[in-house]
Amino acid sequence: MVICIVTINEGKNQHNHSMLKVHRDICGYCGCCVSVCPEGALELIDAYLSVEPNCTSCGICAKVCPLGALEVVNEK
């Protein structure tokens, strides 16, 4: 198992050219999103939300976020 110790800011999906954007000014670092992620791609590391490369940009986390801190962005 590979665990990303150095985490990246956004999860970029290779397949459909969309990515999960974390609005860090809105995120309250509560972990609500982590519990619903079917891929296990999110992790709450204290006051830091990491998005790992296996994120599929499904948007479930963005839907449930109580604050609206997550957004699936489509790249051109």
Next chain:
Amino acid sequence: MKNKYDVLIIGGGPAGALAGKTAAEKGLSALIVEKRPAIGAPVRCAEGIGREALLEFIDADPRWISAEMHGAGIIAPDGFFMKLESDMAGSKVGYVLDRKFFDRELVWKAAEAGADVAVKSRAAAPIMENGVLKGAKIEYCGTVTDVRADVVIAADGVESKFSKWCGIDTTVPVREIMSSVQYVMADIDIDQHSTIFYLGNDVAPEGYLWIFPKGHRTANVGIGISGKKSGEGHRAKDYLDKFVKKTFPNGKTIEYIPGGVSVCRPLDCTVADNLLITGDAARVVDPLTGGGIYNAMYTGKLAAEVAADCISKSDTSKKALMIYDKTWRASKMGKAIERNYNIKEYLIKQPDEKLNEIIHSVSKMNLKEFSTLSLIKEIIKVNPKLMLELGALAASIR
């Protein structure tokens, strides 16, 4: 922090603290790792607990009790107020805790019993050997240390990752995560000895809004809505802001607390070889109330008791640890979770008109035992036809 313990506990909340304390009291070496730099903070909780439930684990102490509750109120979608009081007027039925100090007290008790504690220490990965769990890689200030243990107790909360890394599906269904926000508000007009619950599709779809007093003119004012109902422009924060603007326009928010609460059924299985899963990480939150403090303490303590027994017999396989899973499911807590899950499933399907009808049936209720079960029993008593609608579920409520 040593490199080998009998029991390694991931998470320093109520589940982890009780596991650490119990393990140490049983003569085991135990380490509690907490990823946050402080025990108890940030709070992710409405902080309410029933009196009897608390006293099962610890004597009430004013240092970590914010307020004593004497009763409660439920506000129907149409605004009708149902008052709930104890049979014995004025007696304490529950508490609103100060989790920052409560959690510290629990971890202090674990430390006093002999458990090691490490903060800002995160389980970054399990140590697996031939597919078997042997401990965890603990990251602290940029260094990673292998900590081996006979048994790992996962007490890593709603955002739990550890069990998932060990191959257990812990994903909470979207419709069963309560997307939540709470403000600690000051300078507001409240009854400081009564918890208030607001129901209704316009106020809190498939959830509820709460006012849990923290003392004179101050309270936790929060909301949980189903993840299914959450989305841009209608998130938990939007609903709470609307309520606060209308109800407490001059109140001051002194703390801002987002969070997630699972209201699904518990994990299908809460053990694996050398692994026990407890508290929110095991999804043992009460699905009707969203309360999880007692259930966390209960499962944390039980997990350590089972770990101690299995370690003494040199068998910590899934099969040997399975008694933990069986015991909590058969316990009063396990049965309450199953029953309350079914009641929750019934209630979220009811339109506001039906909730109004149920709540209108009684304006004031005196409860012999102050619990959700006795409340539901009383409601059924005055709404006998509910018995038919509840069908098979009714049998579990009698």
